[in-house]
Amino acid sequence: MTKKWHALFWLIALVSTCLHGEGCSGSCSSARSPQSADTSLSPIHAPVIPAPDPERLVQLVRAQLQWGPRVPNTAAHDSCRVWLLAQLRGIADTVFEQPFRANVYGRTYQCTNIIARLFPEQPQRILLCAHWDSRPYADEDPVTEHRTRPVPGANDGASGVAVILELVSLLRQSPPPAVGIDVVLFDAEDMGAPSDEKMFCLGSKHFATYMPLSPRPRYGILFDMVGDRDARFPMEYNSYQAAASVVERLWRLGKLYGGGHFIDQIGGSVVDDHLPLIEAGIPTVNIIDLELVGNSSPSARRRYWHTTKDTLDNISGNTLASVARVVLALLYSDTPFPL
Numbered sequence: 001m002t003k004k005w006h007a008l009f010w011l012i013a014l015v016s017t018c019l020h021g022e023g024c025s026g027s028c029s030s031a032r033s034p035q036s037a038d039t040s041l042s043p044i045h046a047p048v049i050p051a052p053d054p055e056r057l058v059q060l061v062r063a064q065l066q067w068g069p070r071v072p073n074t075a076a077h078d079s080c081r082v083w084l085l086a087q088l089r090g091i092a093d094t095v096f097e098q099p100f101r102a103n104v105y106g107r108t109y110q111c112t113n114i115i116a117r118l119f120p121e122q123p124q125r126i127l128l129c130a131h132w133d134s135r136p137y138a139d140e141d142p143v144t145e146h147r148t149r150p151v152p153g154a155n156d157g158a159s160g161v162a163v164i165l166e167l168v169s170l171l172r173q174s175p176p177p178a179v180g181i182d183v184v185l186f187d188a189e190d191m192g193a194p195s196d197e198k199m200f201c202l203g204s205k206h207f208a209t210y211m212p213l214s215p216r217p218r219y220g221i222l223f224d225m226v227g228d229r230d231a232r233f234p235m236e237y238n239s240y241q242a243a244a245s246v247v248e249r250l251w252r253l254g255k256l257y258g259g260g261h262f263i264d265q266i267g268g269s270v271v272d273d274h275l276p277l278i279e280a281g282i283p284t285v286n287i288i289d290l291e292l293v294g295n296s297s298p299s300a301r302r303r304y305w306h307t308t309k310d311t312l313d314n315i316s317g318n319t320l321a322s323v324a325r326v327v328l329a330l331l332y333s334d335t336p337f338p339l
């Protein structure tokens with residue numbers, strides 16, 4: 001993703017005044033029911049919400065890194081594509097590829113969106129998505145010689161894919177009531193030069209243009225940079241504009257299950273894979289560690305966006321699990337479709 005340069009909007013969200021449940025210190029288990037006076041948050045249909053496994057989540061990130069950066073037209077990209085397909089074929093009802101060519105600065109890249117469906121009989125569907133490619137050049141790296149190297153993409157890419165693989169696995173084992181799940185792993189999200197917005201999100205643009213899903217999902221949730229051990233997820237501005245009711249539900253559940261990572265503020269806007277979906281009529285929420293974009297974090301360790309330091313040592317299984325827990329709490333609630 002890249003930064004949207006026109007404005008930043010920092011507002012206190014009204015939702016913080018609507019919270020009824022007890023806050024979670026970070027140790028709460030997703031196997032417990034929310035202690036909330038708001039019955040719309042109670043998972044009444046499922047005896048327990050399945051619990052994401054932090055260690056497995058880190059393994060899922062590590063597995064994607066084993067071949068190196070997943071830059072299109074490289075062997076690592078192809079190996080990871082084959083691995084992702086195999087992972088999903090073991091747990092989804094339908095898996096297929098959406099190949100496309102991306103023309104970027106005079107070069108042609110063979111790219112592939114990876115699509116999976118669970119519970120195809122369900123007409124009311126939710127889209128879970130992330131990008132699986134890695135950025136070809138670490139152009140934000142403080143070391144000049146590193147700027148032509150690819151980004152390892154542990155957080156920028158692999159973290160969101162890991163959360164989706166874990167979610168799909170848990171949903172397969174314990175299907176939520178009356179919710180169909182569609183998954184898209186987008187390719188070619190991260191190939192644009194800074195501020196060249198049209199060269200980002202090429203996979204999601206292709207997907208939105210040739211929409212291969214019918215019926216279309218009611219709304220989407222995008223996971224991008226969701227694995228840092230000190231992650232902070234304010235509400236991304238475009239997400240709030242497009243799907244305020246979903247954002248508010250997710251962040252209320254985030255207060256209960258999000259391990260302190262979900263911040264009750266509307267943050268800045270980013271150009272990311274949710275925008276083509278929103279424009280195509282699928283309101284989509286981006287869960288993203290916003291202050292990483294542009295390397296504006298007060299923590300020096302966290303200034304690794306689009307650098308060679310986007311590596312596994314920044315990743316926390318607990319953060320990944322807390323993101324998965326929040327989404328599961330919505331999917332297993334008695335009103336998983338706030339819009």
Ligand SMILES: [Zn+2]
Nearest residue numbers: 001135156190
């Ligand atoms: Zn990126």
